Amino acid sequence: MEIVIPQVEREKDTFEVKINFRDLTVNKNDIELALGYTEGAIPVHFEEMVDDVLSQLPSHCEIQAGYRLLDVNKSDDRNDGLFVGDKFFKLHKIVTSQLRKSEKAALFISTIGPAMETWAKTLSTEGDIALSYLVDIVASVTEEQTTDVLQDHIEKQMQMRGLKITNRYSPGYCDWSVSEQHLLFSFFPVNFCGIVLTDSALMVPIKSVSGIIGVGTEVKKVNYTCDTCGMKDCTYRAYRRGKTKRTN
Amino acid sequence: MDELVVRISHCVENGKINKASPYPNAMKGMEGADELTKQALDAAIGPDAILQACNDGMQRIGERFSRNEVFVPELLMAAKAMHAVMAHLEPFFKSGTVKVKGKFVLGTVAGDLHDIGKNLVRMVVEGNGWEVIDLGVDVKSTKFLDAIKNTPGCIVGLSALLTTTMVNMSKTVQEIKIQFPATKVIVGGAPLTMDAALKMGADGYSHDPQGAVTFLDKISAA
Numbered sequence: 001m002e003i004v005i006p007q008v009e010r011e012k013d014t015f016e017v018k019i020n021f022r023d024l025t026v027n028k029n030d031i032e033l034a035l036g037y038t039e040g041a042i043p044v045h046f047e048e049m050v051d052d053v054l055s056q057l058p059s060h061c062e063i064q065a066g067y068r069l070l071d072v073n074k075s076d077d078r079n080d081g082l083f084v085g086d087k088f089f090k091l092h093k094i095v096t097s098q099l100r101k102s103e104k105a106a107l108f109i110s111t112i113g114p115a116m117e118t119w120a121k122t123l124s125t126e127g128d129i130a131l132s133y134l135v136d137i138v139a140s141v142t143e144e145q146t147t148d149v150l151q152d153h154i155e156k157q158m159q160m161r162g163l164k165i166t167n168r169y170s171p172g173y174c175d176w177s178v179s180e181q182h183l184l185f186s187f188f189p190v191n192f193c194g195i196v197l198t199d200s201a202l203m204v205p206i207k208s209v210s211g212i213i214g215v216g217t218e219v220k221k222v223n224y225t226c227d228t229c230g231m232k233d234c235t236y237r238a239y240r241r242g243k244t245k246r247t248n
Numbered sequence: 249m250d251e252l253v254v255r256i257s258h259c260v261e262n263g264k265i266n267k268a269s270p271y272p273n274a275m276k277g278m279e280g281a282d283e284l285t286k287q288a289l290d291a292a293i294g295p296d297a298i299l300q301a302c303n304d305g306m307q308r309i310g311e312r313f314s315r316n317e318v319f320v321p322e323l324l325m326a327a328k329a330m331h332a333v334m335a336h337l338e339p340f341f342k343s344g345t346v347k348v349k350g351k352f353v354l355g356t357v358a359g360d361l362h363d364i365g366k367n368l369v370r371m372v373v374e375g376n377g378w379e380v381i382d383l384g385v386d387v388k389s390t391k392f393l394d395a396i397k398n399t400p401g402c403i404v405g406l407s408a409l410l411t412t413t414m415v416n417m418s419k420t421v422q423e424i425k426i427q428f429p430a431t432k433v434i435v436g437g438a439p440l441t442m443d444a445a446l447k448m449g450a451d452g453y454s455h456d457p458q459g460a461v462t463f464l465d466k467i468s469a470a
Contacts, residue, residue: 036319045271046321124367127331130324133364172410178359200359200386 005153011189013069017153019110021058024145028054031141035134049131053138061142062113064193065150069215072102087183089212092175098166098222102214106158107184108168109193110150111208112143143207151213158215166214167221171201178202184210252288253301256281256333260305260375263325265332271325282332295340302333303376303461310372310458320364323457327371334375348379350468351402353395355383357417362409365437369405372457378464389420396428403467405460406450408437418448425449434463 003023007015031050032042042050073083081090084105091099099105116139123132147168155165172178181201185192195208203210258264259281262272266282279287288298309326312318340346352373356366363385370380381399383391396402404424408417421433434452435445436459445453452463 035321036316043322044273127328129328129367129371130321133320133324136364172413177415178410178413198386200388202359202361202386206361 005149007153007157010066010192014066014188014192015068016064016066016193017150019063019065019146019149019153021061021063023149024142026054026057026138026142026145030145031138034137034141046130046134049134050138053131053135056119057116057138057142060113060115060119060139062115062194063111063146064113064195065108065110065146066188066193067106067108067150067154067213068187070105070107070187072099072105072214072216074100084212085187087186089180089183090177091169095169095174095176098169099212099214099219101216101218102166103216104163104214106154106165106213106215107187107211108147108150108154108213109185109188109195109203109208109210110143110146111193111195111203111205112139112146113194113207114205116142117206139207143209147209147211154213154215163215163217164219165221166219168211168213170209170211181210184212250288250291250293250297252284252291252293253297255279256284256288256298257301257305257308259284260302260326260329260333261308263309263322263329265325265329280332281329282336285333285336289336295337295346298333299337299346299377302330306330306372306375306461307458310456310461314456314458320368323368324371327368327375330375331371346377349377350464351379351381351399352405352464353381353383353392353399353402354405354407355387355392356385356407356409357413357420358386358388359416360408360410360413361385362407362437365409366405366407369407369436369457369460373405373461373464376461376465378461389423392420392424393427396424396431402431403464404431404433406433406435408435408439410439414439414444414448421448421450432467434460436460 005023006018010016028050029039070085075083079096081088081096082099116135120132120135123135151168158165169176171181179201181197185197196204198204262275264275264280266280269280270276285298306326309323313323337346341348354366354370356363370382374380381395383395406417406420408414417435424431424433432451434454435450436454440453442453454460454463
């Protein structure tokens with residue numbers, strides 16, 4: 001049965017999406033791949049530790065997510081980004097080209113809350129560095145999957161309007177400056193989804209994702225262009241690699 | 249080489265902390281780095297030989313890591329086993345019997361909260377006989393400059409994971425070189441290459457913790 005996730009319009013075109021932990025399917029294979037192992041090659045000891053972390057994951061997640069729909073204004077004389085609402089986002093040409101045909105943009109944020117990072121920090125302080133690392137990786141994979149669910153939700157909402165969506169892109173990746181988080185967050189109410197920014201544009205809680213999705217009649221999702229990026233050890237690349245393997 | 253020293257090195261490489269530790273599966277129930285180090289010291293084996301065993305074990309696991317034969321969890325277990333050895337050697341460092349090789353100021357640059365790589369470098373560098381001053385994550389240039397001022401003769405390590413924070417890394421390297429031109433700087437992190445490191449004015453680059461140790465030892469020997 002298809003999952004229908006409720007959303008609440010908090011302000012005009014700004015929606016809170018009520019994602020529940022049950023809506024996620026955190027897959028152990030994704031975690032193994034994010035750790036670097038090929039499927040089934042994780043040592044038994046670490047596999048047991050991952051199982052233990054996964055069993056405690058639901059009680060350590062406080063998921064919040066939301067998005068805002070804005071008009072995209074095209075500027076013919078600029079190819080280094082695009083205007084969303086009245087503000088210009090400076091984007092890498094790869095991202096700009098994917099979003100160019102968008103009529104609207106969904107700016108989104110999501111988080112699994114602070115409990116996993118607090119747990120990882122406590123373990124690290126106590127000297128259990130390997131378990132701390134595994135908690136951190138499980139948290140990262142869970143947060144990516146939360147964002148997958150949010151993206152799917154946005155896609156369904158847009159389909160109801162006869163619109164399609166692009167892939168999602170986040171500041172800090174694909175050569176999009178992390179400093180543009182301030183610009184992105186300026187479109188949301190203060191403390192929206194319980195996420196705040198530090199001076200250096202990092203999100204708190206740490207296990208949060210923000211970004212942009214293009215929306216329109218002429219846009220489409222494409223294969224991620226990770227191969228053109230120099231960030232070989234990117235968590236997102238490992239996560240995408242896991243997803244591709246699982247869906248193939 | 250003494251058999252105990254060889255076994256300590258093997259425990260470090262394989263992350264066998266102590267007898268009670270269930271990791272790795274193949275060494276379950278065996279004595280680990282903790283018990284063997286105590287036995288070695290009781291047998292009047294010098295702390296330098298034990299420290300060298302640690303270094304050798306860490307070097308081997310570091311090389312396997314570089315070849316993608318093992319991953320971060322194995323490296324962390326090795327670092328933990330190494331720490332079990334270091335706990336026994338601590339008094340020798342304090343008394344001066346074993347001298348620290350030097351001081352290493354380390355941090356993840358401003359705009360980046362990733363600390364796994366930095367922490368790995370810290371543990372491996374400490375295990376190789378260096379004192380590490382860990383400034384944490386999201387560290388602004390001014391904090392690095394203050395630490396250098398307060399730690400004469402130190403070497404500096406900068407870490408970053410995000411491609412976009414390489415700009416901050418470059419700025420930090422340049423500010424260090426303006427104010428402390430003699431201070432050696434090594435950079436590391438997923439988005440970096442030797443070419444990028446040299447362009448930003450760093451003296452060295454490493455893609456793994458063992459490379460950082462090699463760099464530090466080379467500077468210290470010069």
